[in-house]
Amino acid sequence: MDFVPPPGLGRGSVPPGSCHRYAPGHHVHWDQARKCHDEPGELHEVLISAVDVQDDGWVTLHEAGDRFGHSFRAWHHRAGQLRAKIRGHRGPALWQPSWNLLWFPAQESPANTLMYLAPDGPSHC
Numbered sequence: 001m002d003f004v005p006p007p008g009l010g011r012g013s014v015p016p017g018s019c020h021r022y023a024p025g026h027h028v029h030w031d032q033a034r035k036c037h038d039e040p041g042e043l044h045e046v047l048i049s050a051v052d053v054q055d056d057g058w059v060t061l062h063e064a065g066d067r068f069g070h071s072f073r074a075w076h077h078r079a080g081q082l083r084a085k086i087r088g089h090r091g092p093a094l095w096q097p098s099w100n101l102l103w104f105p106a107q108e109s110p111a112n113t114l115m116y117l118a119p120d121g122p123s124h125c
Contacts, residue, residue, distance in 0.1 A: 009060075019125035024100050025057070025075045025118030026125065032099065033114055041098030048093055048102075050083040057122060061095055061102070072098070072115035077125055085113060 006061040022029040030043055051062045057079045063070040076082045086093075094103040104113040 004034045015079070019077060021077075021123070021125055022116075023118070023123050024116060024120065025123055026077050026116060028101065028114045028116045032101075035115070036096060036099045036101055037068045041096060042104070044095045044097065045092045046102070048086055053079050053083045053086065055079055059117070063094075063095070064092060072119065074102075074119045075122050076115060076117055077122070082115060085115065089113075105112075 004024060019026055021027065044067060045062050046061045046072070048059070051097055052062075053076075056074045057072055057077055059076060059079075059082060060071055060073050063072075078123070089104045090107065091105070094105065095101075096103060100117050101116040102117050106112055
């Protein structure tokens with residue numbers, strides 16, 4: 001199956017007038033989104049709330065399941081966007097360490113939201 005980007009966004013996944021980086025902590029490229037399905041690696045269930053996101057973009061992820069009690073930090077360039085996504089999501093999120101992706105599985109829909117996090121810290125837009 002071919003991956004088709006959302007309408008109006010062209011071949012990339014960045015809306016006009018915003019940061020255009022596809023580096024860790026920035027935007028997910030459509031090809032990365034496709035490949036993370038083909039080669040998923042491990043998925044860790046994580047618990048996260050909007051209060052876990054600091055204004056400077058650092059977020060603390062709390063692992064659940066058999067890794068319960070383990071926490072780690074990562075960075076995202078748009079703290080407000082990440083907070084809004086967390087507030088609108090119900091249930092656990094998933095961390096895919098091989099791709100540095102935070103998944104917000106959609107309820108009753110095949111669509112998921114992916115956020116590209118940077119465990120090594122900030123980089124400029």
